[in-house]
Amino acid sequence: xxxxxxxxxxxxxxxxxxxxxxxxxxxxxxxxxxxxxxxxxxxxxxxxxxxxxxxxxxxxxxxxxxxxxxxxxxxxxxxxxxxxxxxxxxxxxxxxxxxxxxxxxxxxxxxxxxxxxxxxxxxxxxxxxxxxxxxxxxxxxxxxxxxxxxxxxxxxxxxxxxxxxxxxxxxxxxxxxxxxxxxxxxxxxxxxxxxxxxxxxxxxxxxxxxxxxxxxxxxxxxxxxxxxxxxxxxxxxxxxxxxxxxxxxxxxxxxxxxxxxxxxx
Amino acid sequence: xxxxxxxxxxxxxxxxxxxxxxxxxxxxxxxxxxxxxxxxxxxxxxxxxxxxxxxxxxxxxxxxxxxxxxxxxxxxxxxxxxxxxxxxxxxxxxxxxxxxxxxxxxxxxxxxxxxxxxxxxxxxxxxxxxxxxxxxxxxxxxxxxxxxxxxxxxxxxxxxxxxxxxxxxxxxxxxxxxxxxxxxxxxxxxxxxxxxxxxxxxxxxxxxxxxxxxxxxxxxxxxxxxxxxxxxxxxxxxxxxxxxxxxxxxxxxxxxxxxxxxxxxxxxxxxxxxxxxxxxxxxxxxxxxxxxxxxxxxxxxxxxxxxxxxxxxxxxxxxxxxxxxxxxxxxxxxxxxxxxxxxx
Ligand SMILES: Cc1cc2nc3c(=O)[nH]c(=O)nc-3n(C[C@H](O)[C@H](O)[C@H](O)COP(=O)(O)OP(=O)(O)OC[C@H]3O[C@@H](n4cnc5c(N)ncnc54)[C@H](O)[C@@H]3O)c2cc1C
Ligand SMILES: Nc1ncnc2c1ncn2[C@@H]1O[C@H](COP(=O)(O)O)[C@@H](O)[C@H]1O
Numbered sequence: 001x002x003x004x005x006x007x008x009x010x011x012x013x014x015x016x017x018x019x020x021x022x023x024x025x026x027x028x029x030x031x032x033x034x035x036x037x038x039x040x041x042x043x044x045x046x047x048x049x050x051x052x053x054x055x056x057x058x059x060x061x062x063x064x065x066x067x068x069x070x071x072x073x074x075x076x077x078x079x080x081x082x083x084x085x086x087x088x089x090x091x092x093x094x095x096x097x098x099x100x101x102x103x104x105x106x107x108x109x110x111x112x113x114x115x116x117x118x119x120x121x122x123x124x125x126x127x128x129x130x131x132x133x134x135x136x137x138x139x140x141x142x143x144x145x146x147x148x149x150x151x152x153x154x155x156x157x158x159x160x161x162x163x164x165x166x167x168x169x170x171x172x173x174x175x176x177x178x179x180x181x182x183x184x185x186x187x188x189x190x191x192x193x194x195x196x197x198x199x200x201x202x203x204x205x206x207x208x209x210x211x212x213x214x215x216x217x218x219x220x221x222x223x224x225x226x227x228x229x230x231x232x233x234x235x236x237x238x239x240x241x242x243x244x245x246x247x248x249x250x251x252x253x254x255x256x257x258x259x260x261x262x263x264x265x
Numbered sequence: 266x267x268x269x270x271x272x273x274x275x276x277x278x279x280x281x282x283x284x285x286x287x288x289x290x291x292x293x294x295x296x297x298x299x300x301x302x303x304x305x306x307x308x309x310x311x312x313x314x315x316x317x318x319x320x321x322x323x324x325x326x327x328x329x330x331x332x333x334x335x336x337x338x339x340x341x342x343x344x345x346x347x348x349x350x351x352x353x354x355x356x357x358x359x360x361x362x363x364x365x366x367x368x369x370x371x372x373x374x375x376x377x378x379x380x381x382x383x384x385x386x387x388x389x390x391x392x393x394x395x396x397x398x399x400x401x402x403x404x405x406x407x408x409x410x411x412x413x414x415x416x417x418x419x420x421x422x423x424x425x426x427x428x429x430x431x432x433x434x435x436x437x438x439x440x441x442x443x444x445x446x447x448x449x450x451x452x453x454x455x456x457x458x459x460x461x462x463x464x465x466x467x468x469x470x471x472x473x474x475x476x477x478x479x480x481x482x483x484x485x486x487x488x489x490x491x492x493x494x495x496x497x498x499x500x501x502x503x504x505x506x507x508x509x510x511x512x513x514x515x516x517x518x519x520x521x522x523x524x525x526x527x528x529x530x531x532x533x534x535x536x537x538x539x540x541x542x543x544x545x546x547x548x549x550x551x552x553x554x555x556x557x558x559x560x561x562x563x564x565x566x567x568x569x570x571x572x573x574x575x576x577x578x579x580x581x582x583x584x585x586x587x588x589x590x591x592x593x594x595x596x597x598x599x600x601x602x603x604x605x606x607x608x609x
Contacts, residue, residue: 099389099390100380100383100390101383101384101387101389101390104380104384129392129393130376130390130392130393131373131376131392132376132379132380132383132390132392133380134380135376135377135380135381136380136381136383136384136390138381139380139381139384139385140384142460143463144460144461144463144464145377145381145464146345146464147373147376147377148373150483160467164483164540165469167471167472167509168469168470168471168472169469169470169472170466170468170469171466171467171468171469171470172345172464172465172466172467173464173465173466173467174463174464175463175464178463183538184538184559185481185483185538225389226388226389226390226421226422226423226426227389227391227406227419227420227421227422228419228420228422229417229418229419230405230418230419230420231417231418232410232415232416232417232418233415233416233418234415240565240575240578240579240580240581241579241580242579242580242581243575243580243581243582243583244580244581244582244583244584245570245582245583245584246584248584248585248588248589248591248592249592249595249596251582251584251589251592252589252592252593252595252596253592253596255564255580255582255589255593255596256593256596256597256600257284258580259541259564260600261283261284261285262562263372264484264540264541264562265508265541265597265600
């Protein structure tokens, strides 16, 4: 069984908070050079989930994939230390400023080239946090997708995921091959043993360019991006989005409205 | 005016339109003429309500294989096939009508629909927009990034951009009276390809009444010293039970014996990952905050408006929890009872 885990190298929030000036480069992209980056935490859970599947059966091969600048290779090394077998790094100057469409195009091409039974992703990258890349990759690959799984069981021809659906908990079966994104509720990632960290240095990281994936440079990057950022303005509105005071009944009513509008109850 | 497609959820009591639907229609009015896409049969009063908020057309989509989509179960418990139905219908309609934009709510299903529609249409995608307005260059979206510290305005180029709209954005406003007309209603039947039947719900379990543990729960209600007594903590437990949530506590609460030690949240206790965290009488010390930074939405109820917990809360209720919590319990009970829910 071939598992592919999509991982992203993202700014480390515990180091650089609060984000102040210098977060955005002149072209209004996130300036990754200026920030300390790490393997995205949600993606660590995806790697951990792959490891848990591997522990239950013998035939599992785990490949981690990232698309990102040269430094993003560090995220791969970390994923290898967490237990992945091999890694693919898609890196190309033309990729700078790619949007979700371009990212999913590249990742789908890489995944197709690697070959897969199951693609695992984090729920959302901590920097852009769009939570759309997994479904976009699945749509491009023409395979079923389930996002935000709280538990995953991999069978022979299908994968079953458990999802929180408000008043109920749903078990959803997807015919393999498939794409699944996992939440932090699937289980804490283990801390890699020193030996695994050393072993990771010996594992293979393949580097692919756009040409390797038969993608034209003009299909990706800032130029192909459908969204053009016009302005980034610091926003004073810190603190709660909603502050409720006064009579307890009114407060309760407004709180309940907020919760139901946000589909939290 | 070019049509703008809006995915409207009708999951409320008795098929009422969710508030998000009205809000999306209001935003869509700024970009063109709103077309509401709904996935269940709608009553005339719902159509009229959609019209008041600016819908000029209402498309009712049905799965050929499962015509009763949406009638099963209250509270929006739908089959996964209905996600595919929305993807097909919206992609098809956007293409047929040369839609100016597609707006969907920013929840889990909405994001999946948006992602798949964007791939099919090859259009740009923007998520969690808090505001949308028209510009000669194309629709402009406003997003909040870095935890709301920055607002980013972007122009979306190309045909039929797909935009997911954040839940908490602007309150819905009805269309001006002169712009309101009875929307035209059309029925659209979708035949899903076999490929879309490769995802199916195999089991659906009502959440158990037994309380989940804090670490694994998707909703956590926690109490601190402000709860005041062991008896007071029963109130926190009642709210947790009403929400199917786990009960958590601060170090102070656990030390005082008001909650078990395994309910302790924070640096020395559990790290929680819920969708919703409700802090009652918790000041929000750094030690406690270390355990809740992964909570998606934080609600804080505290009588001290300067309590640090409010700095990280999404919703702050300033008041005495001994008054707010009973009122909240009543309000939740009222909402559970559909007869008491007034139609908008
Ligand atoms: C090394 C170390 C590790 C620690 N680890 C943890 C940990 O893992 N987890 C943890 O929780 N703590 C931990 N602590 C303790 C922590 O520092 C705080 O002391 C503790 O979290 C405070 O708990 P509290 O918020 O319940 O109480 P308080 O700080 O006393 O806050 C009570 C709040 O209740 C409000 N209030 C009072 N009455 C009412 C009312 N009627 N209605 C509404 N609001 C009311 C008050 O305004 C106040 O904001 C640790 C401390 C140390 C030194
Ligand atoms: N550049 C990338 N390289 C590899 N995986 C990615 C990349 N961007 C997003 N992903 C995957 O898609 C998930 C969701 O990302 P996003 O849609 O950006 O929130 C992440 O948790 C990753 O698993």
